[in-house]
Amino acid sequence: MSECSHECSSCGENCSSRTAPQIETANSRSKIGRVIAVVSGKGGVGKSLVTSLLAVNARRVGRRAAILDADVTGPSIPAAFGIMDKAVSDGESILPCVTATGIPVMSVNLLLDNATDPVVWRGPVIAGVVKQFWTDVAWGDVDCLFIDMPPGTGDVPLTVFQSLPVDGIVIVTSPQDLVSMIVEKAVNMAEMMKIPVLGIIENMSYFQCPSCGEKHEIFGRSRLEEVAARHGIAKTARIPMAPELASLCDEGRIEDYDGDWLNAFSSLID
Numbered sequence: 244m245s246e247c248s249h250e251c252s253s254c255g256e257n258c259s260s261r262t263a264p265q266i267e268t269a270n271s272r273s274k275i276g277r278v279i280a281v282v283s284g285k286g287g288v289g290k291s292l293v294t295s296l297l298a299v300n301a302r303r304v305g306r307r308a309a310i311l312d313a314d315v316t317g318p319s320i321p322a323a324f325g326i327m328d329k330a331v332s333d334g335e336s337i338l339p340c341v342t343a344t345g346i347p348v349m350s351v352n353l354l355l356d357n358a359t360d361p362v363v364w365r366g367p368v369i370a371g372v373v374k375q376f377w378t379d380v381a382w383g384d385v386d387c388l389f390i391d392m393p394p395g396t397g398d399v400p401l402t403v404f405q406s407l408p409v410d411g412i413v414i415v416t417s418p419q420d421l422v423s424m425i426v427e428k429a430v431n432m433a434e435m436m437k438i439p440v441l442g443i444i445e446n447m448s449y450f451q452c453p454s455c456g457e458k459h460e461i462f463g464r465s466r467l468e469e470v471a472a473r474h475g476i477a478k479t480a481r482i483p484m485a486p487e488l489a490s491l492c493d494e495g496r497i498e499d500y501d502g503d504w505l506n507a508f509s510s511l512i513d
Contacts, residue, residue, distance in 0.1 A: 267374055267406045270336055272381035275309075277512055278388050278408055279441065283415045284425030286394040289446035290415045291319045292488065293505075294391040295497045297413070298346050300505050302498075306386040306512050309339070311376050312350035313403060314393040315369045316362045321352050325495020329353055336381035344498050347383065349376045366398035373399055374406050387512040396432045404436040411441040413508070416470075418448055418462045423470050430474050441511055442478030443471050450484045458483075480505050 269275055281294040294310060301308035312320040324342040330353040331338055339347040351372060352358050362369070382388065390407070393399050403409060414429050426443065433440050445467040449458045461484060471479050482488075482504045491497050 265406060266408055267378050270378055270381050272336055272383065274384045275382060275388050276386045277410045278390065279511060280313075280390040280392050280400075280403060280409050280412045280438075281415060282392045282400065282412050282429050283394050284396070284428045286317075288394075288415050288417045289482070290314075290394065291323065291391050292492060292497075293413070293415045293444050293446060293482070294389050295320065295323045295492075296482075296500065296502075296505055297508060297511075298389050299344070299498050299500065300509055301387055301389075301512050302344050302346055304509050307345075307384060308512070309347040309382055309385045309388045310349075311373075311380075311388055311390045312348065312352075313373045313376070313390050313399055315351045315364070315372055315399070317393065318350045318352040318362075319492075320348055320391055321350050322358070322495060323492045323497045324348060326353065333381075337375075337379050339380055339382065342498060346498075347385065349380050349382075370398045370402035373402055377407050396428060400432065404432075404438060409438050411439045411511070413441050413511070414443045416443060416445050416467070418445055418460065418465045418467070423466060423473075426470050426474070430476075440474065440476050442480070442508060443467060443476055444480045444482065444505065444508070446482045447484045448481035478507060478511075480507055 281290055283290045298308040298310050310320055312318050326340045326342065326348060328340050330340055330349060339349040340353050341347050351362060390403060392403065412433050414426055416426055430440055445465060447462060448465055449460045451458050467479050467481060488500060491500050
């Protein structure tokens, strides 16, 4: 269709645009190696936390990591890193804010007058903003760009998968029974879009007693390995319920976290 806007939610046509991605060109002042989307089939599983930890881990092993916050209506990445500045334009491009350890971040909260202002926009507008974060932001020289996706399989995930050169996805989950169904939705969408699933990370997997070191599975027995095996996903990790992680996020100091839970995922950026 000549009038197609490439926003599939705006029409009911089953046209070729749904299966033939219209990959956008990155900003001319960006040189980006890998693009990894962090997704979840439902909200409340700690996807933004995992995105932050993956970027911090990458930085710690000497890689240049960046974060594109695509969760436009629920942006939390700037708060986790304690970013108080606003993103600005130099007349040619939008300049991302940079964290204490040098991680460029772009989020809608860096453009709003007040961080608590609600974003009351239609799906196609939100999807358009996410594309602009790719085309209009001068990311610089980055080894890996992590995209913090909104939950589910709606407008923004579809736009990202069709418009950005995503190399793979990491699925974030939690240890409840219904999670296997949620994971399958994310896996099936990735298969539809021909994007590989790089791994699954189970957040809030267990609580480790600080006195005796025993692990307690508060939300029930983990089925992470079973779900991963069923879908042929080799890389997995478990993040505990750690009060110190919540405190660091609240204080904007996630870069100070201490833990080796995601070390197995460092190879994603190689």
